[in-house]
Amino acid sequence: MIKLEHVYKSFNKQHQPAVADVSFEVHPGETLVLLGTSGSGKTTTLRMINRLLTPDSGQIYVNGQAVAEQQPETLRRGIGYVLQDNGLFPHYTVAENIGVVPALLQWDKARIADRTTVLMEKLHLPPGQYRDAYPAQLSGGQQQRVGLARALAADPPVLLMDEPFGALDPVTRASVRREFQALDELQNKTVVMVTHDVQEAFELGTRIGLMDNGRLQQLGTPQELLFAPANDFVRAFFREHHLLLELKALTLADIRPYLPPTAEDDNYQAHVLPGTTSCWDALQQSMNTEGVLSVDFSTTVFTMDSKSLMTALVSRKNEVGHKK
Numbered sequence: 001m002i003k004l005e006h007v008y009k010s011f012n013k014q015h016q017p018a019v020a021d022v023s024f025e026v027h028p029g030e031t032l033v034l035l036g037t038s039g040s041g042k043t044t045t046l047r048m049i050n051r052l053l054t055p056d057s058g059q060i061y062v063n064g065q066a067v068a069e070q071q072p073e074t075l076r077r078g079i080g081y082v083l084q085d086n087g088l089f090p091h092y093t094v095a096e097n098i099g100v101v102p103a104l105l106q107w108d109k110a111r112i113a114d115r116t117t118v119l120m121e122k123l124h125l126p127p128g129q130y131r132d133a134y135p136a137q138l139s140g141g142q143q144q145r146v147g148l149a150r151a152l153a154a155d156p157p158v159l160l161m162d163e164p165f166g167a168l169d170p171v172t173r174a175s176v177r178r179e180f181q182a183l184d185e186l187q188n189k190t191v192v193m194v195t196h197d198v199q200e201a202f203e204l205g206t207r208i209g210l211m212d213n214g215r216l217q218q219l220g221t222p223q224e225l226l227f228a229p230a231n232d233f234v235r236a237f238f239r240e241h242h243l244l245l246e247l248k249a250l251t252l253a254d255i256r257p258y259l260p261p262t263a264e265d266d267n268y269q270a271h272v273l274p275g276t277t278s279c280w281d282a283l284q285q286s287m288n289t290e291g292v293l294s295v296d297f298s299t300t301v302f303t304m305d306s307k308s309l310m311t312a313l314v315s316r317k318n319e320v321g322h323k324k
């Protein structure tokens with residue numbers, strides 16, 4: 001668990017603070033994404049959580065304990081940290097990089113080796129091929145996977161990530177992001193991630209904290225930020241990507257009332273999507289199924305096509321817009 005209470009940080013007392021009155025709580029199993037324009041205070045906020053920076057005022061707690069009362073080294077051993085440039089040690093092999101924190105925690109060698117193998121397999125880095133490689137011998141995407149494995153190695157309850165996919169090309173970025181999202185390791189972790197990529201925030205964030213000028217402009221679920229913006233800044237921030245973000249934020253269950261009446265389908269084959277699937281993922285799946293989608297709404301299975309999905313989205317938008 002991470003908790004910030006009225007945190008302020010200035011680098012230059014003559015200027016406005018880099019972070020002003022930021023408060024939030026993040027619970028196990030949640031990913032809070034800090035999103036915002038460049039210089040809005042995202043990285044400063046993150047770096048105060050593991051004491052790389054010290055707040056001028058306010059309190060920060062990790063797992064119920066004030067970070068100011070803990071030795072920075074001890075605190076950081078319990079926090080996984082992933083950086084944009086991966087921060088791997090160039091003269092350490094992949095296995096040695098992944099084993100850094102377990103070694104500091106004095107795990108025995110066999111346990112470190114087992115844990116390294118498990119994580120490399122989960123992150124699609126065949127251990128036989130890459131265990132003894134050096135970072136420079138890996139692609140950017142592979143290096144970032146090693147950075148993730150290193151952060152997860154000692155199974156810390158808290159994970160901080162600063163633009164973890166920011167240095168990757170769009171295709172690699174999407175695949176590393178998907179692998180990250182699918183990791184069972186994350187299930188009970190408390191994660192705070194910084195990004196300025198709006199799509200990434202919507203894909204990975206349980207909640208999003210949108211920052212501007214050092215302040216949290218709004219903190220809420222992707223749906224809340226999109227459909228109930230707290231102010232003009234929030235509204236304007238998402239305007240350009242609105243339709244795409246709606247596809248990511250809304251599930252098939254959200255648009256079910258707007259789908260055309262469809263006969264229950266006894267002929268559906270494999271590939272039934274749960275109602276919790278995002279509309280975006282459903283459209284992507286429809287490319288593999290010639291446009292046809294079967295959706296399991298618990299009581300009934302609907303069969304529809306991608307066109308009726310888009311029509312339902314527009315009907316929903318019209319109705320919700322009309323009510324406002």
Ligand SMILES: Nc1ncnc2c1ncn2[C@@H]1O[C@H](COP(=O)(O)OP(=O)(O)OP(=O)(O)O)[C@@H](O)[C@H]1O
Nearest residue numbers: 011012018036037038039040041042043044045196
């Ligand atoms: N070490 C520092 N010394 C002086 N000023 C700093 C320092 N670190 C950050 N700042 C200033 O604090 C403000 C917030 O910076 P921060 O890096 O937290 O923003 P950010 O939202 O993470 O931006 P970006 O997305 O560009 O990384 C900026 O005005 C920045 O110039």
